[in-house]
Amino acid sequence: METILITGIGLIAKATGKLLSLKGYNVHYLTRNPNRHPALKTFKWNLSSKEIDVSAFKDVTTIIHLAGANIGESRWTKKRKEEILKSRTVSTQLLYDTVKANNIALDAFVAASAIGYYGAITTGKIFEENDTPGSDFLGKTCQSWEQTLNQFTLLNTRTVILRTGVVLAKNESAFQKLIKPFQNNVGASLGSGKQYMPWIHINDIANLYLFCIQNKSISGIFNAVAPSYMDNREITEAISRKLNKKNWLPNIPSTLLYLLFGEMSKILTAGSRICPKKIIKEGFKFKYKNFDRVLDNLLENN
Ligand SMILES: NC(=O)c1ccc[n+]([C@@H]2O[C@H](COP(=O)([O-])OP(=O)(O)OC[C@H]3O[C@@H](n4cnc5c(N)ncnc54)[C@H](OP(=O)(O)O)[C@@H]3O)[C@@H](O)[C@H]2O)c1
Structure with a gap:
């Protein structure tokens, strides 16, 4: 039985x-709070004191690195920005350092990055993996994050980085923020409504991590988003149709969103x-390519 070590017990880690x-697979989890998850095989780490329970790595063949402060949880103050970056780097x-110091021979290191790498901009361009990073906060953060992730190649470890889009999952924050306003009859498009929102269903992202473990020829950087290009107006229209609600309110102005959320409103x-x-060419098959299908699945028994 192969043992996989997952860091941080959040949305993607749980799925x-x-x-x-x-x-x-035998799954170990590295977490700041082992006591919160009595049903899982948990091990403690503490980033401030650089403490890490080395027994977490026993028999581990692959690390899936998902820990990081949530970018949508609170306003991007200077302190929060530092936490977002440092929790990753x-x-x-x-x-x-732990893998190197203990000569742990890994088959693979698979880690999250984010589509924020390309910068929060609305353009006609379709971004691919070899495009340059954005110069805004998330662009710079993802660039530094990926630089530290890529160190694993120095150990000749197969390294895979998944630049992930917005993960849609039942009862989870991103999806609830999309549908709740419509359920409460106050739904509207945001800003110009022309901005794209690359997304991926939670089952697909979990399957993609499994795919990256099992397909030993895969390495490098991949965009992890469904093959569906939808802008905010199309997304809000699909939600209002599915929920049988009118999409009659004017778009919420970007200036108001900026007042409410500050710089974070860019997302x-x-x-x-x-x-x-690129990942499709490697043979990965998305189950959820269609947003209506995602809505049917996530709104089931809601
Ligand atoms: N979900 C998305 O839409 C999305 C999109 C693009 C990229 N990603 C990336 O994919 C990764 C996993 O995403 P997710 O949605 O599963 O994240 P999540 O639900 O926010 O969970 C991340 C986990 O990281 C740990 N963590 C949080 N703050 C931390 C800190 N300050 N220092 C150290 N650890 C901390 C926590 O685990 P413990 O409490 O167990 O320590 C938390 O549960 C993240 O790096 C995220 O940026 C996610």
């Missing part, structure tokens, strides 16, 4: 860990298309 367990460095009001062809 991926559950899938891996079902497929017969310091955690990766601690993993790298709502700007966005380009992102191309998933």
Whole structure:
């Protein structure tokens, strides 16, 4: 039985860990709060004191690195920005130093990055993996994050980085923020409505991590977004149709969103298309390519 170590017990970690367990893998989790998850095999780490329970790595063949402060949780103050960056770079460095110091022979290191790499801009361009990073906060953060992730190639470890779009999952924050206003009859498009929102269904992202573990020839950087290009207006129209609600309110102005959320509002009001062809070419098959199908699935028994 192969042992996989997953970092941070968040949305993607829970879904991926559950899938891996079902497929017969032994799953270890590195977390700041082991006591919160009595049903899982948890091990503690502390990024401030650089403490890490090395027994977490026993028999581990692959690390899936998902820990990081949530970018949509609170306003991007200077302190929060630092936490968003450091929770990714310091955690990766601690993993790298531990693997190196203990001569842990990994088959693979698979990690999240984000489509924020390309910058929060609305353009006609369709971004591919070899495009240059954006110069805004998320662009710079993803660039530094990926630099630390790529250190694993120095150990000759197969390294895969998944630049992930907005993950849509039942009862989870991003999806609830999309549908709640419509359920409460106050739904509207955001900003110009022309910004794209590359998304991926939670089952597809979990399957993609499994795919990257199982397909030993895969390495490098891949966009992890469904092959569906939809702008904010198309998304809000699809939601209002599905929920049988009118989409009659004017768009919420970007200036108001800026007043409410500050710089973070960019993740709502700007966005380009992102191309998933590279991972599809490797043989990955998305189950959820169609937004209506995602809505049917996530709104079931809601
Ligand atoms: N969900 C998305 O839409 C999306 C899109 C693009 C990229 N991603 C990336 O994919 C990764 C996983 O995403 P997710 O949605 O599963 O994230 P999530 O639900 O926010 O979970 C991330 C986990 O990281 C740990 N964590 C949080 N703050 C931390 C801090 N300051 N220091 C160290 N660890 C911290 C927590 O685990 P413990 O409490 O167990 O320590 C948390 O549960 C993240 O890096 C995220 O940026 C996600």
